[in-house]
Amino acid sequence: MDSARQALDLAREMRQPAYRYYDSSDLVAEAWIAAAASRFGDARCLALAGADFARQHSQPAREVWCLQTAVHFDDPAGAARLGQLADSLGTPRATVAADYARALDSDDARGLDAASNAFESMGDRLAAADAAAQSATSHRRAGRTGNAKTAAARARRLAALCGGATSPALIAAEFAPPFTNREREIVVLVARGLTNKQIAEIESVSVRTVESHIYRASTKAGVNGRAGLRDLIVN
Incomplete structure (x- = not known):
């Protein structure tokens, strides 16, 4: 992550003013960082700002x-716009x-499999x-454990072919409990040692909402509070 930040900063220093036309690329890089x-939340906002x-x-x-x-980053808000762009451009991408966004928006695991x-x-x-990792999470929420394992294995295989790449979706695919996307994000932040107040600021919600998500996630995982949730990732 530090290397990515340094590379982006260096690219900005060396960029000619005319290259500001490509600021969307910088915003996507910022989003991944x-x-x-x-x-x-920042990642989603940066990607949408690039759009x-x-x-x-x-x-x-x-x-x-x-x-x-x-x-x-689990934000399908642009699904309708992607549909318009697909109709006007007609490109495979x-x-x-567009199909990917619609599948995520409707929690359609099989649609995510197709997109993958x-x-x-x-x-x-x-x-x-x-897409395979998000499919695994969706299958798990629907109680299709076997399908979830198959999709997660596919996600791991593909990530390995990308040099062992990781992402929020790939991390989420390894969670056995059927967390919602917001619960999963909060569990990741708990594992990083952030306080409820810090998590609330990052997620743009109240501390009480964070506490509720932690309680529900703990119940789903069958663990005891923050310590138990932290162990889901640490172990």
Whole structure:
């Protein structure tokens, strides 16, 4: 993560003013750095800011890329816009990204499986890994344990082909309890040792809401409070 930050800062220092046309790329890079630091809300906002920049500057292909990045961070808010872009562009990337967003929005595990297969056939193994990981989480929430294990194994295989890459979705796929996306994010932050107040600030919710999520996550996992949730990741 530090190396990524240094590389981005260096690129900005060396960039010519005319290259500001490509600020959406910087915002996507910032989004992934934020996600690596478990700043999930910031990651989503940065990806969507990149999409807004691309749209304002008539860069539809880059807008697709930015909106797809938001989906990797469990934000399918751009699904309708991706559908419009898929219709206007007609490119494989736009079409698969739109299908991916719709599947995540409807918690459609099999749709996420299909998106994973499509991304892999395009050569985008990291996107395929994330879609498979999100499918595993969705299958688990629906009680389809066998399907969840199969999807998680596929996600691990694809991540290994990407040099052992990791992401919020890939981490979530390894959680046995059927957490919601917000519960999973809070468990990750608990494991990092953040206080409830710090988590509330990152997630833009109240401390009471954080406490409620921790209680529900603990109950689902069958563990005792923060310490038990921390062990889910540490171990």
